[in-house]
Amino acid sequence: MTHPTFGTADASYQAAGGIDGLRRLVDDFYRLMDENPEARSVRQMHPQSLEASRDKLACFLSGWLGGPRLFSERYGPIAIPAFHAQWPINERHSAIWLGCMQQAIALQEYSAEFAEYLLRQLRVPAERIVQASRARHPQA
Numbered sequence: 001m002t003h004p005t006f007g008t009a010d011a012s013y014q015a016a017g018g019i020d021g022l023r024r025l026v027d028d029f030y031r032l033m034d035e036n037p038e039a040r041s042v043r044q045m046h047p048q049s050l051e052a053s054r055d056k057l058a059c060f061l062s063g064w065l066g067g068p069r070l071f072s073e074r075y076g077p078i079a080i081p082a083f084h085a086q087w088p089i090n091e092r093h094s095a096i097w098l099g100c101m102q103q104a105i106a107l108q109e110y111s112a113e114f115a116e117y118l119l120r121q122l123r124v125p126a127e128r129i130v131q132a133s134r135a136r137h138p139q140a
Contacts, residue, residue, distance in 0.1 A: 006117045013067030015114040019058065022065075026058045029104035042096045045087050065118075080125050081132035088137035094126045 006012045016022050030050050033039045046053050059070035060078070071078060101122055105115045 006114060007121075008066070010066040012065035012114070012118070012121075013062060015110065016061070016065055016118070017108070018067065019062055019070070021108065022058045022061045022067075023054070025104055025108055026054050026061070028107045029057070029101055030054055032100045032103050036100065039096050039100055042093050042100075045089075045093075081128040084129040085132040085136040087133060088139070089129055089133040091130055094130050098123060098126055 006015060013022075016025065030053065033043050034050075056071065056075060059074055060080075063069035063071055098119070102119055105118055108115070110118070
């Protein structure tokens, strides 16, 4: 039996465990961010209560991975790099975010192939966010 290629239709969304799997990933991600003192600079860019941040990230990932477009249904359109440009985000912040996400991905019951694919794909918006922030905050 062959599996659909990640990035086509909803194959990535299904590999992530649907919205429940994405919520577990996001919960682990923010827990790791709270627990890691090195992530403090990135955590401080978020509100004290992470309830809305958790929902927004899980909803975004749902649509981004080919599942239901929950973010736009609940929150309207979003341009990820432009939204994040309000903060001075540099390569160090991006590396911290990706590091916490890599640890969270490792805690999931994802196949090694999907875990690698997901982290590789997440690097793309992370790089774009740094570029957008740099354009708005050249000193960052």
